[in-house]
Amino acid sequence: MxxxxxxxxxxxxxxxxxxxxxxxxxxxxxxxxxxxxxxxxxxxxxxxxxxxxxxxxxxxxxxxxxxxxxxxxxxxxxxxxxxxxxxxxxxxxxxxxxxxxxxxxxxxxxxxxxxxxxxxxxxxxxxxxxxxxxxxxxxxxxxxxxxxxxxxxxxxxxxxxxxQKDSRRGWDEGHEQDVMVPWVLKEKKEKAQKERKGRRKEAKEGAGVEGEKSAAVNQPESAKPAEDKTFLRYYHLYxxxxxxxxxxxxxxxxxxxxxxxxxxxxxxxxxx
Amino acid sequence: MKLLTLNFLTCAIKTCKTSPASFPLHPRDAELEIIESEINLPFLRNILPRLMWEEIRVIASELGLPSLPTTPPTREDLVEGASQAQATEQAEGEAVAEVEEVPSQTAKDLHRILLETGIKEGKLVCGNCAHEYKVMEGVANFLLPGHLV
The missing domain is CATH 3.40.50.150 (Vaccinia Virus protein VP39)
Structure with missing residues (x-):
């Protein structure tokens, strides 16, 4: 991160x-x-x-x-x-x-x-x-x-x-509070879309309340990584x-x- | 943007807020649209005491809409034959409570103007500083240019 x-x-x-x-x-x-x-x-x-x-x-x-x-x-x-x-x-x-x-x-x-x-x-x-x-x-x-x-x-x-040491992000006391958090925007492909639907639930379970997708967990194998776009959002963690x-x-x-x-x-x- | 929204909007520039001239914002070059919706009597009744009636009348007249009565309607005015219903209720108790309330013409007019009539395109202008806020595709934009923040 x-x-x-x-x-x-x-x-x-x-x-x-x-x-x-x-x-x-x-x-x-x-x-x-x-x-x-x-x-x-x-x-x-x-x-x-x-x-x-x-x-x-x-x-x-x-x-x-x-x-x-x-x-x-x-x-x-x-x-x-x-x-x-x-x-x-x-x-x-x-x-x-x-x-x-x-x-x-x-x-x-x-x-x-x-x-x-x-x-x-x-x-x-x-x-x-x-x-x-x-x-x-x-x-x-x-x-x-x-x-x-x-x-x-x-x-x-x-x-x-x-x-939030038990969350997917794993941040905890003593960590840096000002961070950049990625949002992965998938290229719209029919196959990738379908796979994503199936995986949404899975992602929700593991993720924190924010629940956004991480590239590592949700990368459909069929999608070419080059087509995905990762945006970084600034957060101050309280x-x-x-x-x-x-x-x-x-x-x-x-x-x-x-x-x-x-x-x-x-x-x-x-x-x- | 439905007209009811204007009841809760003023200029986004801090120094304007204390000036009475900044409320309400004035529509300019407005293209109106009607988006029909089901009338919701409890909602109208609830919102009634929150309405800045004089200001809403001003907005309606600036938009060339039919003029609104000088005094705001009462809660009873919103229901067809409300006084009659009350009398019956006293006599028959709970049986009457099941009778569905019928919205009066006043309620229908109010619903039409506040919730169904909206500004689709145009501007909202502050009466204090004259700053113009754009309304596009029914959404008003209050972001200020850098030098005004």
Whole structure:
């Protein structure tokens, strides 16, 4: 696994993420989307806990797989990738737009809930990750506005964990946190397609929650490797306690947090 | 992009957000489309208290759509003969609960404008800084050019 060399100025970070995150998702959108259909349990629980008629934001909604989990809420999804946002618009009655986590086009203090699933770990500096969390918290109704006394809006944030020694990736405590993770896009060949279908389940079992394919495990023998294209995506792998620290630094309060299948997650509100 | 979305959108530029002029965004050169869908009464009822009615009226009029009433509809307005149904319910108890609610014309109009009418192509313009956001194939794009981030 390649170690990421991230630039330390803001302009550089933007360009870096453009090349190593945004442009990759734009190109793998359709394939990526076809592997993303099963909601993660913690996210599903959070969405189903929302009151009927609640209004939410899904920041980095990808193909929109979480939009339809609870039919009694309304969600505006946004994604940095136009191709993914386009796929997400199919989830009636929800909405999907193209937007950047750091420049969200929503009025502040409007939403009952927000989710950020596997997004913040794509920002390449500590300051930008805190800024991303801040932008999510800002959308939430403040505690005084909430219908239930002192509640306010809640955000669920989910990031990839460094501590995942039992996963296929095998990262663990003490390893490098800024990494490049490959996504292998197969050339569309009928035979290769068929084989892939059969292997998808197998890959899901062994893989972490992310579940993407690795070249070594899933290379159909019939496919010529030269036709496959490998994209590298930048990730910052979160250490235990780091997500909570980012949330506190962003002016939020952690209500609940935990670890689920190679990921750290936290539910946060805005401070009183 | 269905018009309901505009109820939750403003300018992506940070300095605009505090200015009242940045909400709502104003459609320009909009090509509208109608995507029909089944009316969902509970959904409409839920979303009703969240609607910025005055702003939605402004958007509808800017798009040349039939003008909306000056006051927002109430939850009761969404169901055909709601007051009557309530009276019967009191008399007969649970038996009435099984009767299917019939959406009123008000509900149908609201569904039409918020959920079925969408901007297919065009622009959304901030009333504060005049920045234009493009809508293409029904998807609005709020990515900012580098110098505005």
């Amino acid at each position: 390649a170690t990421a060399m991230t630039p330390d100025d803001s302009q550089g970070s933007q360009r870096y993420e453009e090349e190593h995150v945004h442009s990759v998702y734009e190109q793998i959108a359709s394939h990526f989307s076809s592997t993303r259909y099963k909601p993660w349990p913690i996210v599903e629980r959070f969405l189903k806990e929302q009151q009927d008629g609640a209004v939410g934001a899904d920041i980095g909604c990808g193909n929109g797989k979480y939009l339809a989990v609870n039919p009694r809420v309304y969600i505006v999804g946004s994604d940095r990738s136009r191709n993914l946002a386009q796929i997400a618009t199919q989830h009636y009655p929800h909405s999907a737009i193209v937007a950047d986590n750091l420049s969200l086009p929503h009025p502040a203090s409007t939403f009952d809930f927000a989710i950020s699933i596997a997004v913040v770990h794509h920002l390449s500096t500590p300051a930008r990750r805190v800024e991303a969390v801040e932008a999510i918290l800002e959308l939430l109704k403040s505690p005084q506005q909430g219908e239930v006394a002192a509640s306010g809006g809640k955000a669920l944030i989910y990031v990839w964990a460094l501590e 250490k235990k306690g780091e997500l909570e620290r980012d949330i506190t630094e962003a002016g939020g309060e952690v209500v609940e947090s935990g670890y689920e299948k190679d990921n750290w997650w936290a539910i946060a509100t805005r401070k009183q």
